[in-house]
Amino acid sequence: MITFIPLTGFLGAGKTTTMTTTALALQEKGHRVAVITNDQGVELVDTHLVRSKLDSVAEVTGGCFCCKFEDLVQAVVALTDSDGVDTVIAEAVGSCTDLQATVVRPLRRYYGEDMVVAPLTTVVDPLRHKAFERAARRGEPESDLSYLFRQQLTEADVIAVNKLDTIPAGHTDELLQGLREQYGDATVVGYSAATGDGVDLLLDAWEAPAGNHAVDLDVDYDRYAAAEAQLAWMNQEIELTAVGQEFDATAWGRTVLDRLSAWAAENGAVIGHAKLTVDAGEGEFAKLSLTEAGAPATEDRVLTAASAGARAVINARVACEPQELDRAVADAVSAADQVTGTRSSATSPVSFKPSYPRPVHRLTPAGA
Incomplete structure (x- = not known):
């Protein structure tokens, strides 16, 4: 019997770090x-990072789990057949919702004899949650992105508040209690996937009986689609060559994301997330990320040795038009080349907006 643990949560919440940390703990x-990682595009930074820490990794690309349901099932079967695993943790695209109806219930209904589906967990970034709450308190009309965020919380069996190490300790209890009061049907836990503090609480929550989530989520798919369409998605591959002897790959990545952060802040563009790797080969690579316009890049993995050449992959999800993101990233790459003394050769820009979500299955609680 396989245990399947589904994760959802907004872009930049730390789902991949949560998935990796809990997998190692298990x-x-x-x-x-x-x-299993998941994305609307291909060439995933997250998959690269996870494979550096775990042996059994698969990805479902080109759409979210609900629209690529059979691909998800095939990935689970392949992992269990080839690697003999007993537990699969899968993170859905950060702009996805309605997973109870389109993924969790169909898995239980059609594959329940071979699979135990754990409680659906929504991973939350406390700073992102605070930003959406602040807008609501000001009486602003609910944006489509805020609507999507709220739906992810409403359907959760477990609300997992990540990154508690990034907020003052005195704010933690107030945040967790507020979520418990607002989403009373969910188990709310707080932890830090980066430090490991509180991860055991999340593991304990996954062992609780899941059952069928009682809420029949009333999703306005037009608003859902509009929220996804606010974001331009870029997955781009870039070959880097040192103009002189060698260059600092970490500094190159930091410059790209810092320039992109400054551009987004200047233009009022919300950053879902921006991540990049710079791979020098033989398992050596730098990985950096960004989740807020105007903020500095976070160095998740540093490449200390200088490189003569490397392959960079950029994943960016930014609330702007695709052509604007193409220009912003091209300018950031050009600046990084000048700062670090590199020559870059990029694939054609691949920024796009996701298509309208069309789930393969959608089961209500009664239909499950």
Whole structure:
């Protein structure tokens, strides 16, 4: 019997770090764990990072789990058949919602004899949550992105508040209690996937009986689609060559994201997330990320040795038009080349907006 653990949550919430940290913790408890990443595009930074830490990794690309349901099932089957795993953790695209009806219930209905589906977990960034709450308190009309964020919380069996190490300790209890009062049907836990503090609370929440979520989520698919369409998605591959002897790959990545952050702040563009890797080969790579306009890049993994050449991959999800993101990233790459002494050769820009979500299945609680 396979245990399937579904994760959802807005872009930049830390789902991949949560998935990796919990997978390692479960392995220490004797489980054989595999993970599945998911994205609207291809060439995923997250998959690269996860494969550096875990052996059994798959990805579902070109759409979210609800629209690529059979691909998800095939990935689970392949992992269990080839690697003999007993637990699969899967993170959905950060702009996805309605997973209870389109993924969780169909898995239980059609594959329940071979699979135990754990409680649906929504991973939350406390600073992102605070920003949406602040807009609501000001009486602003609910944006489509805020609507999407709220739907992700409403359908959660477990609300997992990540990144508690990034907020003052005195604010934690107030935040968690507020979520418990607002979403009374959910189990609310707080932790930091980066430090590991509180991760055992999340593991305990996954062991609770899941059942069928009682809420029949009333999703306005037009608003859902509009929220996704606010974001331009870029997955781009870039070949880097040192103009002189060698260059600092981490500094190159930091410059790209810092320039993109400054551009987004200047133009009022919300950053869902921007991530990049700079791979020098032989398992050596830098990985950096950005989740807020105007903020500095976070260095998740540093490449200390200088490089003569490298392959960079950029994943960016920004609330703007695709051509605007193409220009912004091209300008940021040009600036990074000048700062670090590199020559870059990029694939054609691949920024796009997701198509209208059309789930393969949608089961109400009665229909499940």
